[in-house]
Amino acid sequence: MLKQNLDEVERRISEACKRAGRKREEVTLIAVSKTKPLEAVEEVLNLGILEFGENKVQELVDKYERIKSPVHWHMIGHLQTNKVKYIVDKVKLIHSVDSLKLANQIQKEAEKKQVVVDVLVEVNIAGEETKFGVTREETLPLIEEIAKLPNVHVCGLMTSAPFVENPEEDRIYFRQLHQLFVDISQKNIDNIDMKILSMGMTNDFEVAIEEGSTMVRIGTAIFGARKYKVEGEA
Numbered sequence: 663m664l665k666q667n668l669d670e671v672e673r674r675i676s677e678a679c680k681r682a683g684r685k686r687e688e689v690t691l692i693a694v695s696k697t698k699p700l701e702a703v704e705e706v707l708n709l710g711i712l713e714f715g716e717n718k719v720q721e722l723v724d725k726y727e728r729i730k731s732p733v734h735w736h737m738i739g740h741l742q743t744n745k746v747k748y749i750v751d752k753v754k755l756i757h758s759v760d761s762l763k764l765a766n767q768i769q770k771e772a773e774k775k776q777v778v779v780d781v782l783v784e785v786n787i788a789g790e791e792t793k794f795g796v797t798r799e800e801t802l803p804l805i806e807e808i809a810k811l812p813n814v815h816v817c818g819l820m821t822s823a824p825f826v827e828n829p830e831e832d833r834i835y836f837r838q839l840h841q842l843f844v845d846i847s848q849k850n851i852d853n854i855d856m857k858i859l860s861m862g863m864t865n866d867f868e869v870a871i872e873e874g875s876t877m878v879r880i881g882t883a884i885f886g887a888r889k890y891k892v893e894g895e896a
Contacts, residue, residue: 664706682872693885741758754780772814818855820859
């Protein structure tokens with residue numbers, strides 16, 4: 663079942679890349695494993711996926727400690743400052759930096775553990791009241807401040823587009839975020855390496871890829887439906 667799901671997701675990613683005139687290797691698939699048992703994670707791992715996303719710190723830490731194979735963990739959910747210390751040396755990428763306060767806390771804990779933490783700035787591009795993330799206007803000023811932190815390395819932007827029946831409705835938001843991504847890239851700010859655009863989930867990842875996403879966060883299409891939905895992925 664998981665293999666069939668993964669094969670279908672892979673086919674859809676490849677087709678979207680083709681339509682956009684992009685190479686398949688330009689897009690990284692993150693399997694969002696939140697609430698899923700270890701067995702399911704290990705099965706997908708054995709199918710060749712190394713990138714896994716989690717929404718909650720405790721669940722990420724539990725899986726990190728129990729899965730012995732090499733896994734690249736991504737923190738994709740809202741991150742509270744008091745939880746930063748548990749994951750700074752365990753994650754490949756934090757997708758959800760949405761304040762200077764959080765960035766400063768990551769700097770403090772990263773310094774203690776002598777690591778440099780790669781992060782994305784989360785942008786609430788559609789201005790949804792129920793979503794975390796900075797506004798489009800706040801994005802560049804925040805990045806310029808984070809750039810001063812030696813142990814925090816901004817690698818790009820992330821967004822969660824509105825959940826809609828027709829993914830075409832989200833195209834405008836993906837396009838806007840891609841433009842913001844390009845505009846910030848062209849400023850060549852020291853300690854900022856704009857190479858990752860994390861956008862697109864189960865419901866809308868093909869449109870996101872067509873609009874320039876380099877990282878899609880897919881849970882339901884791989885692992886099956888969950889009993890509940892949490893902001894941060896599909």
